[in-house]
């Protein structure tokens with residue numbers, strides 16, 4: 072949890088360093104009762120409340136000038152129900168701890184994102200997702216939730232118990248209450264074979280529908296200023312396990328993706344004209360490889376080079392056109408983009424504020440090295456994404472407001488009506504929620 076620095080200065084900072092906040096006070100509750108008491112005390116003092124995870128959001132979703140609730144003492148597994156195929160975890164549990172504990176029990180989540188540093192509740196609250204043909208975001212794997220609401224009471228919800236709350240609170244951007252525990256669907260652990268392979272941009276676009284249809288998890292990275300991509304196909308496998316070799320894994324994952332990439336970005340930031348050449352070299356540095364391992368070791372990897380990110384979900388059928396427009400925009404501009412554009416997919420789900428709510432989706436994520444001006448690139452990219460009815464990731468940089476989002480999400484009104492009922496005084500409000508959900 073070292074990424075959310077809140078030192079003696081009292082300033083909280085997110086992972087990317089682009090958001091800071093100065094809470095009036097911080098609380099680290101060790102039980103649901105202590106958390107309820109903290110919410111009631113904040114109400115008595117007329118303060119707002121915000122639970123924070125590991126600060127991996129690029130938006131100010133977790134920022135507060137009221138009471139900051141830290142997750143460190145609300146961690147661990149509460150129960151595993153093998154018959155039901157579920158695990159119940161405390162809300163502050165980091166995903167990496169959950170993944171390791173599940174693997175020890177011979178269990179796994181079905182799908183996950185690129186990293187596993189986040190807390191379970193922080194990750195699900197903004198709709199953190201990986202890539203999948205049938206399997207959706209982490210929030211879509213939730214079977215039950217427990218949350219402390221604005222009056223300090225504890226509310227449980229599942230498909231059967233408080234179903235209206237369940238429909239919305241799986242992805243609540245912290246607006247409905249403080250989550251204290253989450254029950255996830257789990258399955259017996261399985262093996263995935265990953266095939267990573269460089270491929271020309273034009274070929275990936277021409278074959279995108281087949282690549283998506285033929286693979287359980289397809290994603291690719293396009294390197295701006297080049298016609299090169301690196302593709303990744305993950306499919307279930309009968310084995311045997313064939314992990315990435317220690318040395319080659321270190322070389323590709325640590326040295327090329329983190330160490331050399333960091334240096335390349337320093338050079339690019341200092342001398343921007345070198346960026347296209349660096350992009351050409353970076354895009355060729357990674358070679359094809361195939362390995363087979365348990366899910367979290369295939370889905371996730373360390374991300375040590377810090378960046379700022381914007382990501383939009385567009386209808387899946389709009390993906391190739393969106394990418395073509397993005398490439399033309401970069402090619403015609405003076406922009407120097409040293410980070411690849413990441414492309415993933417998700418099937419439609421039934422969560423009110425999910426970026427894939429009711430719609431088969433493709434995600435396009437643009438990144439900039441931390442400390443490099445990103446506004447011009449993100450503004451131009453956002454113009455393209457919104458022209459394709461894009462929905463921004465709640466935890467990644469965007470400029471959309473409630474008016475736009477109400478049009479982008481058919482069930483937006485359902486969410487805000489529930490918010491009015493559960494939190495009429497906006498105990499869990501902050502500037503970000505005022506912008507994206509309305510006052």
Ligand SMILES: Cc1cc2nc3c(=O)[nH]c(=O)nc-3n(C[C@H](O)[C@H](O)[C@H](O)COP(=O)(O)OP(=O)(O)OC[C@H]3O[C@@H](n4cnc5c(N)ncnc54)[C@H](O)[C@@H]3O)c2cc1C
Pocket residue numbers: 086087121122123124125126127128129132133162163183184185186188189190191192193194195196197198199200201244245246248249250251374464466467
């Ligand atoms: C390096 C990196 C890689 C990433 N990879 C991916 C990826 O592959 N896919 C993807 O979709 N996203 C990705 N993200 C985004 C990230 O997963 C989300 O922003 C996520 O929300 C961060 O989780 P967190 O624990 O840090 O929560 P925070 O950022 O601290 O908080 C996020 C939100 O959750 C709320 N929250 C936290 N705890 C609670 C609680 N107990 N009850 C109620 N609300 C709560 C906060 O108030 C806030 O609104 C990445 C981010 C980084 C920095």
